[in-house]
Amino acid sequence: MEENTVLIMSRIRKEFQGVIALSDVNFVLKKGEIHVLLGENGAGKSTLVKILSGAYQMTNGEIFLFNKQVYIKSPGQAQELGIGIIYQELNLIPYLTAAENIFLGREITNKFGIIDKKGAIESSKKILKELGSEINCDIPVINFGIAQQQMIEVAKALSLDAKILIMDEPTSALSDTEVKQLFKMIRDLKQRGVSVIYISHRLDELFEIGDRVTVLRDGVVVGTKDISETTKTELIKMMVNRELTEHFPKRNVLIGEEILRVENLSKKNGITNINFTLKRSEVLGIAGLLGSGRTELARAIFGIDKYDSGNIYLRRKLQKIKSPKDAINQRIGFITEDRKSQGLVLILSVKENISLTNLTSISGFGFINSKEEKKEAEEFINRLKIKTSTLDQKVIYLSGGNQQKVVLAKWLSKKADIFIFDEPTRGIDVAGKVEIYNLINQLAEEGVGIIMISSELPEILGMSDRIIVMNNKKIAVEIPIKSASQELIMKYAIGA
Amino acid sequence: MQSVLEMITKQLLIHNGRQLGTLLGLVLVISVFAFLSPYFLTLSNLVNITQQTSINAIMAVGMTFVIITAGIDLSVGSIMAFSGIILADSIQNGIAEPIAIIIGLSVGTICGLSNGILISYGKLPPFIATLGMMSVARGAALLYSQGRPISGFTEEFRFLATGQIIGIPTSVWIMISLYVIAYILLNKTVLGRYTYAIGGNETAANLSGINTKLFKTIVYGISGLLSASAAVILTARLNSAQPIAGIMYELDAIAAVVIGGTSLLGGEGKISGTLIGALIMGVLRNGLNLMGVSSFIQQIVIGLVIILAVLIDMSLKKRRN
Ligand SMILES: Nc1ncnc2c1ncn2[C@@H]1O[C@H](COP(=O)(O)OP(=O)(O)OP(=O)(O)O)[C@@H](O)[C@H]1O
Ligand SMILES: [Mg+2]
Numbered sequence: 051m052e053e054n055t056v057l058i059m060s061r062i063r064k065e066f067q068g069v070i071a072l073s074d075v076n077f078v079l080k081k082g083e084i085h086v087l088l089g090e091n092g093a094g095k096s097t098l099v100k101i102l103s104g105a106y107q108m109t110n111g112e113i114f115l116f117n118k119q120v121y122i123k124s125p126g127q128a129q130e131l132g133i134g135i136i137y138q139e140l141n142l143i144p145y146l147t148a149a150e151n152i153f154l155g156r157e158i159t160n161k162f163g164i165i166d167k168k169g170a171i172e173s174s175k176k177i178l179k180e181l182g183s184e185i186n187c188d189i190p191v192i193n194f195g196i197a198q199q200q201m202i203e204v205a206k207a208l209s210l211d212a213k214i215l216i217m218d219e220p221t222s223a224l225s226d227t228e229v230k231q232l233f234k235m236i237r238d239l240k241q242r243g244v245s246v247i248y249i250s251h252r253l254d255e256l257f258e259i260g261d262r263v264t265v266l267r268d269g270v271v272v273g274t275k276d277i278s279e280t281t282k283t284e285l286i287k288m289m290v291n292r293e294l295t296e297h298f299p300k301r302n303v304l305i306g307e308e309i310l311r312v313e314n315l316s317k318k319n320g321i322t323n324i325n326f327t328l329k330r331s332e333v334l335g336i337a338g339l340l341g342s343g344r345t346e347l348a349r350a351i352f353g354i355d356k357y358d359s360g361n362i363y364l365r366r367k368l369q370k371i372k373s374p375k376d377a378i379n380q381r382i383g384f385i386t387e388d389r390k391s392q393g394l395v396l397i398l399s400v401k402e403n404i405s406l407t408n409l410t411s412i413s414g415f416g417f418i419n420s421k422e423e424k425k426e427a428e429e430f431i432n433r434l435k436i437k438t439s440t441l442d443q444k445v446i447y448l449s450g451g452n453q454q455k456v457v458l459a460k461w462l463s464k465k466a467d468i469f470i471f472d473e474p475t476r477g478i479d480v481a482g483k484v485e486i487y488n489l490i491n492q493l494a495e496e497g498v499g500i501i502m503i504s505s506e507l508p509e510i511l512g513m514s515d516r517i518i519v520m521n522n523k524k525i526a527v528e529i530p531i532k533s534a535s536q537e538l539i540m541k542y543a544i545g546a
Numbered sequence: 547m548q549s550v551l552e553m554i555t556k557q558l559l560i561h562n563g564r565q566l567g568t569l570l571g572l573v574l575v576i577s578v579f580a581f582l583s584p585y586f587l588t589l590s591n592l593v594n595i596t597q598q599t600s601i602n603a604i605m606a607v608g609m610t611f612v613i614i615t616a617g618i619d620l621s622v623g624s625i626m627a628f629s630g631i632i633l634a635d636s637i638q639n640g641i642a643e644p645i646a647i648i649i650g651l652s653v654g655t656i657c658g659l660s661n662g663i664l665i666s667y668g669k670l671p672p673f674i675a676t677l678g679m680m681s682v683a684r685g686a687a688l689l690y691s692q693g694r695p696i697s698g699f700t701e702e703f704r705f706l707a708t709g710q711i712i713g714i715p716t717s718v719w720i721m722i723s724l725y726v727i728a729y730i731l732l733n734k735t736v737l738g739r740y741t742y743a744i745g746g747n748e749t750a751a752n753l754s755g756i757n758t759k760l761f762k763t764i765v766y767g768i769s770g771l772l773s774a775s776a777a778v779i780l781t782a783r784l785n786s787a788q789p790i791a792g793i794m795y796e797l798d799a800i801a802a803v804v805i806g807g808t809s810l811l812g813g814e815g816k817i818s819g820t821l822i823g824a825l826i827m828g829v830l831r832n833g834l835n836l837m838g839v840s841s842f843i844q845q846i847v848i849g850l851v852i853i854l855a856v857l858i859d860m861s862l863k864k865r866r867n
Contacts, residue, residue: 354753378755392753395746397813406743407754409736416735460754 054081056245057102057214062111064097064269066447069439071097072269075111079214084236084246086256086277089266090289090479091451092437095249096138098266099216102247103135104128134212136203138219138249138450138477139390144192148185149174152206177205182231183340196388196473197223197340197505204232208239215239216247219450221255222476223387225339225505226540233259251451251479252506253282265289290481297484298512301491305515306330308366309499310468312351315360320346322523324360328468328499333490335514336503337539343523344503345387348470352384353377365467378407383461387472387503393457396446400438401427403445403456407464430459434485450477455486462489469493470501475509487513507536521545567858568807568822575826579833586836593715597707597783599828600721603821604776605795606802607728608658608769610820613803614732615765616745616812617672621661622773622799623792624683629654630777631687634696634787643703651774657683658770662763676766680796687789697786707783717779724775728817741765745812801848802827805855826851 057079064072072094079085087095100106102113104125113120115131122128128135142151149170158166158173174187183201191199200223207215221229236246236259248260256263257277265272265288272288286294310328315321321343328334338344350357353371361368364380371377377384386392394403404427405412412422427441434455438448445456454477461469471490475483490513494500504510510517517529519542526542579586605622612619633650637643657679664675709716732738740761743751752758773792781787806823808815830851834844 352753374753375755375757384753386753391747392749395743395750395813397746398742402739402742406739406751406756409739413736416737418734418736418739420734 055079056081056116058112058114059098059102060112060114062098062101062113063109064094064101064106065109070269072101072108075266075269075271077264077271078274079245079247080262081245082240082243083261084240084248084259086260086263087247087249087266088256088263088285088289091455091477091482092449093266093289094269095266096218096449097269099135099218099247099249100137102128102214103133103137103216105137129210129212132213133216134207134210134214135216136207136218136220138222140196140199140203140388142191142199142202145190147171147188148178148191148194148202148205149187151191151202152177152187152209154206173209174205177209178202180231180235181205181208182228195223195341195345197225197228200224201228201340208235212244214245214247216249218249219251219477220248221250221252223340223473223505225337225543226507226536227339227544229255251477251483253285253480254508256285257282267291286480289479294481294484297480297508299484299488299491301333301494303331303495305332306497309364310351311363311366313361313363315347315350315357315362317346317350317355317357320355320523321350321357324525326518326525326528328501330467330497330499331494332515333494333500333502333513335510335517336501336520337505337507337510337517337543338520338526339543340505342520342543344520345472346523347520348384348472348501348503351377352382352470354384378464378466381465381467383407383464383466383469385457385461385469385471385474387476389453389457389476393460394445394453397444399442399444400431400436400448400456401441404430404459404463407460426463427459430463433489434459435482451479451482454478455482458486458489462493466498468499468501470503472503473505474502475504475506483509507539510539511536519543565807565816565819565822567862568805568819568826568855571805571855572822572826572829575829575833579829579836583833583836586833591832591836593713593718595825595828595832596718596721597715598832599824600715600717601776601780602795602798602802602827603721603824604724604772604779605799606806606820606824607724607817608772609796609799609803610728610806610808610815610817611732611741611765612672612769613800613808613810614741614745614812614815615762616748616810617665617762617766618676618800618810619658619661619766619769620673620676620796621657621679621683622769623795624680624687625654625657625770625773626777626780626792626795627787627789628657628683628687628690629774630781630787630791631691631696631789633774633777634699634781635690637699637703638696643700647778650777651771654774654777655767655771658773659763659767661770662766665766666759666762684789691787691789693789695786695788699782699785704782704785707779717783720775720779724772725817725821732817737761737764742813745814747813798827801852805852807859823855826855 055078059077062072062075075098089095101108104122104127120131152174153170158169160166171187178185181201185198191202204220260277262274262276264274267289306329308327309330312324312326315324324347336344349355351362353373353376369380371380401423405423412419424441436455437452445453458474475486490500502513511534514531516531517534519526519539521543522545585591609619629650632653633646636646636649661675661679664670665672705716707717711719740756744758744761748758780791802824803820805826806819808819830848834847
């Protein structure tokens with residue numbers, strides 16, 4: 051074994067009830083390197099790191115840590131071995147505070163065994179501040195959106211003092227500024243000799259932060275490369291086994307009449323004085339930093355949270371939307387950012403999740419037409435290339451990206467006039483993204499008005515007809531696509 | 547050939563593993579008693595067991611719906627007693643029996659719907675709301691009957707429990723019909739699907755446009771209706787309605803559901819499992835009685851069986867991951 055090698059995973063195999071998730075995978079991690087894992091949705095990335103973190107037991111294979119063979123039986127044991135992980139799906143305990151979550155299982159106590167609450171809050175604040183984030187560490191995390199929760203997860207992992215740190219899509223809901231801060235901290239860790247395994251579908255990030263990259267496809271290693279010696283095109287080719295020409299397919303449609311108008315919409319602690327319109331066949335992009343009020347705006351329009359003042363006009367008529375059911379009856383669809391807690395019923399099947407929004411229209415006298423239900427689910431599975439063993443597989447057993455595709459399918463099976471997408475491509479691979487952009491375009495061509503909230507600026511720039519930038523709960527600026535640029539959006543997002 | 551067989555068993559195990567496990571449990575318990583007591587496997591005893599089981603089995607149907615929504619209903623025993631008293635009193639007051647039955651069933655349903663309204667719209671935890679109803683309905687039954695049983699009914703009414711159709715007791719026919727209806731509701735209808743969705747993730751269900759409050763209320767209403775159905779059969783069988791009937795029945799119903807593999811966390815569960823669970827409890831009681839085991843020891847045995855069933859369930863689930 052080379053001197054600077056910290057971890058060798060050798061001939062790893064993992065089966066789930068007959069489904070082979072990994073076969074014969076070899077993976078080597080060096081000291082102080084940032085090693086990127088890349089691959090399509092369902093390629094086996096999360097499975098591989100979960101074996102390392104003790105969440106899964108491998109079917110076959112060997113793991114050597116610092117030249118010694120180890121048998122990792124539980125997450126606790128992995129932590130003792132110096133392996134820290136941020137899971138793809140957020141794992142915070144909803145009714146504990148940020149500080150309590152960060153120090154969960156490692157509580158700081160005084161000599162009487164009493165938890166030092168102040169100390170925990172101070173330390174948490176410090177880490178979060180280094181990450182450039184002002185989060186109230188003393189209220190339950192259930193109050194935070196997905197991006198803030200992701201930030202707390204990152205802080206938790208950083209505070210672990212791990213020798214190997216695994217990050218499974220830590221940035222999927224973060225915007226550029228937060229990502230920059232995170233990368234600064236990762237580089238600090240690297241300086242201190244910590245090795246990082248980094249998973250992301252945002253290809254640009256890899257070139258910024260990674261040293262080496264290992265590409266997985268269908269549970270097999272396609273190859274390992276030095277980042278400096280490879281290109282995006284080559285990596286995509288390795289991942290999906292074909293060329294990908296267009297990243298943002300063009301739309302061919304004229305923008306129609308007004309379908310939604312929001313006037314002076316305000317909600318205490320949520321949004322202030324929001325005004326905008328949306329037209330048929332238009333894609334309106336909403337950009338902004340974490341906590342800027344984008345999701346709050348969507349939730350207010352969809353009737354989840356009550357707003358204090360302001361008006362919403364649908365098809366030029368004043369409407370009061372009091373509940374999601376009202377919104378759906380008014381032909382609005384809302385694809386939420388948090389698939390685990392809001393989007394999916396994880397223990398139901400792929401088919402049952404897809405049909406959930408649409409059940410009444412495929413049933414008569416309360417009886418579900420199961421043929422129709424199957425047909426529709428199959429259609430979406432093919433169209434979005436959802437990787438699942440059967441229609442009846444429980445969604446919880448799908449990979450993160452494939453779960454996200456199920457959320458989209460669930461809503462796209464419902465006919466609507468307005469769709470609000472909140473981080474629609476979170477966790478979806480490059481090829482899958484193009485598939486989803488095609489679907490959004492098709493909707494626009496059918497006359498649907500689309501609001502797309504996204505933290506990925508290339509996506510906002512590539513897909514929108516018009517862009518709204520939010521800052522501190524307000525609309526900072528509205529930019530026509532012709533004059534928009536990454537720099538301009540960031541300028542307003544930060545509030546400069 | 548062998549591999550095909552292996553594959554089929556594997557698939558069966560993956561999809562119905564839990565049901566098969568419970569069924570095996572039932573077969574095991576039956577075999578043990580058949581071995582220990584020559585009388586156990588006689589036709590008359592088997593008929594006896596199903597008849598004894600029917601009350602608990604019927605209440606467990608409603609409990610299955612409730613537990614799938616991640617709720618609990620502690621009031622089923624009291625609701626049974628109360629609707630039984632109302633039913634009996636109506637008959638005694640000269641109301642035609644079919645109408646009296648409808649009145650009894652309505653009373654149970656209304657109690658159940660009240661539970662549902664308190665839980666959905668009053669935002670009370672199911673445990674608290676139904677604990678309250680447990681006391682209220684019991685008190686109402688005692689008050690209405692002045693604490694005295696109401697006895698003496700016509701042969702036609704008693705036929706509902708004591709009669710036989712092609713050799714099988716009417717109460718068993720009723721039980722079977724209710725299970726078939728429940729199976730269809732849970733597996734083929736929108737109501738059933740929403741029941742699972744609400745238990746699996748209420749937020750996601752709500753955001754999908756499902757009126758979760760309404761459907762939760764309906765589910766508790768169903769539980770009340772089934773408790774009242776059990777009351778009809780019990781009254782007919784005993785030829786008497788007792789205000790103190792059904793004490794602790796809620797625990798038997800919960801036990802049948804849990805032994806049958808429905809998760810208390812909600813979102814999962816099968817009605818067929820509940821039937822098997824109820825039968826296991828019935829067989830145990832009957833067998834232990836036949837062997838002259840004291841009721842004290844019976845309680846211990848049944849408690850251990852519940853724990854064992856769930857233990858096995860948990861370890862099977864873990865193995866599968
Ligand atoms: N607990 C499980 N039970 C059954 N199958 C599983 C389980 N976990 C993962 N799988 C399957 O294993 C395969 C690999 O999944 P994994 O989560 O590792 O993918 P991934 O590369 O992380 O994808 P993504 O980019 O979407 O997160 C998938 O086909 C998935 O369906
Ligand atoms: Mg993953």
